Amino acid sequence: MRRHADAYSRIIGKTLDRLIPFTVHWELTYRCNLRCPHCYVIPQNSQRELSLGEITSIFDLLRESGTLYLVFSGGEILTREDFFEVAASARKRGFALRLITNGTLLDEWVADRIRDLHPLSVEISLYGSRPEIHDRITACPGSFERSLKALRLLRERSVRTVLKSLMMKGNVGDFQGLKKLARDTGSQFVYDTIVIPKMDGSTEPCVKRLDGHELFRLLYLEVQEKGDDWDRREKDLSCSAGLNALSVSPHGDVYPCMGFKESGGNLTKNSLSEIYHSPVFSKIRSITLSDLRECRECHLMRYCNRCPALALMETGDLLGPSQADCLLAGVIKSIIEDKRERALMEHEMR
Amino acid sequence: MKVEEKRPIKSPDTAHQIIDDEAVIITPGQMMVHVLNAVGSRIWDLADGERKIGDIARIITHEFDISYQTALKDTVEFTRDLAEKQIMGFVEEEGH
Numbered sequence: 001m002r003r004h005a006d007a008y009s010r011i012i013g014k015t016l017d018r019l020i021p022f023t024v025h026w027e028l029t030y031r032c033n034l035r036c037p038h039c040y041v042i043p044q045n046s047q048r049e050l051s052l053g054e055i056t057s058i059f060d061l062l063r064e065s066g067t068l069y070l071v072f073s074g075g076e077i078l079t080r081e082d083f084f085e086v087a088a089s090a091r092k093r094g095f096a097l098r099l100i101t102n103g104t105l106l107d108e109w110v111a112d113r114i115r116d117l118h119p120l121s122v123e124i125s126l127y128g129s130r131p132e133i134h135d136r137i138t139a140c141p142g143s144f145e146r147s148l149k150a151l152r153l154l155r156e157r158s159v160r161t162v163l164k165s166l167m168m169k170g171n172v173g174d175f176q177g178l179k180k181l182a183r184d185t186g187s188q189f190v191y192d193t194i195v196i197p198k199m200d201g202s203t204e205p206c207v208k209r210l211d212g213h214e215l216f217r218l219l220y221l222e223v224q225e226k227g228d229d230w231d232r233r234e235k236d237l238s239c240s241a242g243l244n245a246l247s248v249s250p251h252g253d254v255y256p257c258m259g260f261k262e263s264g265g266n267l268t269k270n271s272l273s274e275i276y277h278s279p280v281f282s283k284i285r286s287i288t289l290s291d292l293r294e295c296r297e298c299h300l301m302r303y304c305n306r307c308p309a310l311a312l313m314e315t316g317d318l319l320g321p322s323q324a325d326c327l328l329a330g331v332i333k334s335i336i337e338d339k340r341e342r343a344l345m346e347h348e349m350r
Numbered sequence: 351m352k353v354e355e356k357r358p359i360k361s362p363d364t365a366h367q368i369i370d371d372e373a374v375i376i377t378p379g380q381m382m383v384h385v386l387n388a389v390g391s392r393i394w395d396l397a398d399g400e401r402k403i404g405d406i407a408r409i410i411t412h413e414f415d416i417s418y419q420t421a422l423k424d425t426v427e428f429t430r431d432l433a434e435k436q437i438m439g440f441v442e443e444e445g446h
Contacts, residue, residue, distance in 0.1 A: 011372060014370055094364075094365055094367065120378050
């Protein structure tokens with residue numbers, strides 16, 4: 001996205017300093033029509049989802065509080081029968097929308113309505129460039145064709161699409177295929193390599209994580225091409241959770257981020273000010289580098305994108321290291337060192 | 351129609367928010383972010399399809415302590431500029 005860089009940076013600075021929830025990630029429902037074993041979501045049938053009326057009241061609150069970006073995810077957002085009423089209500093208030101969906105419930109009628117919402121982007125999860133890979137992971141035969149069709153229907157309507165993937169055991173060999181599929185469908189390609197634990201703390205999905213060798217092979221070209229982006233000498237290990245970003249559950253509970261499932265309050269009962277000054281939000285905001293006993297001395301720090309929520313989910317320690325982040329940082333360091341050694345060898349051979 | 355009679359309105363595809371008197375406007379189609387100054391942001395905020403350019407200029411005159419002629423000129427130029435960028439439009443009046 002093109003921006004007037006200085007002015008926009010100044011706005012972002014204000015939202016960080018003054019605890020303005022500029023970006024809100026809203027999980028509209030935990031219901032989903034797919035059964036991906038790696039997914040962190042556990043449907044909570046006993047809790048009632050917020051009604052359209054409750055959601056629009058919260059939109060008004062967020063609007064007054066300075067929110068610009070709303071990211072809608074699930075579960076699967078299109079399983080909410082009133083999804084388009086919710087989304088239209090958000091657009092009427094001027095929010096910028098990003099929609100995250102598996103795309104399998106998207107037909108021409110739905111694509112037309114999404115186009116009319118003018119979203120910034122629609123992100124569709126695909127785990128393989130071929131049905132036999134993707135459908136095995138989603139445990140839903142036919143899901144690949146439906147998700148692919150969704151990408152095409154949206155592109156035909158000039159909606160900006162993102163092919164979003166998670167690289168893990170079972171699809172790591174198809175990385176180039178996914179990149180090509182993104183290009184072929186006119187979509188941006190975005191991927192992650194970290195499978196996160198389930199909402200109840202179960203680390204069962206994490207067995208699908210790539211090991212060091214697989215990560216090395218996967219990231220080698222990426223890091224070689226963008227080495228300087230991965231090697232950050234000025235590292236503060238901070239994140240925007242609980243500052244200018246927050247996350248809302250289908251029931252109105254508010255978290256500093258999607259991965260940090262300790263609630264600071266509920267938007268049907270508490271004000272944003274109460275939530276921002278709750279013990280949970282205050283705690284995550286107060287973390288400084290000196291609090292990170294192990295990470296602050298770590299030789300991998302400049303290669304690391306430490307996520308406090310991931311550390312908490314993996315080990316129960318918000319201030320400790322995250323195994324997945326440590327592994328990834330180590331792999332990035334190895335690749336960058338390998339690149340330097342090769343450059344040195346080439347120089348000496350001349 | 352006199353220019354003061356035109357009714358500016360935000361384009362329906364824009365997303366926007368005002369932070370500390372500065373409007374941040376996003377045009378999803380062009381993937382552009384615009385940040386407006388204080389006067390521009392106030393004009394943006396007032397462009398609801400109901401108010402005429404003359405009404406907006408009178409409010410700007412009052413709030414920013416400038417002459418009506420200056421406010422009108424600023425409002426006309428500003429709304430025309432945003433209309434060229436397809437960030438804003440003008441309500442079609444019946445019979446025109």
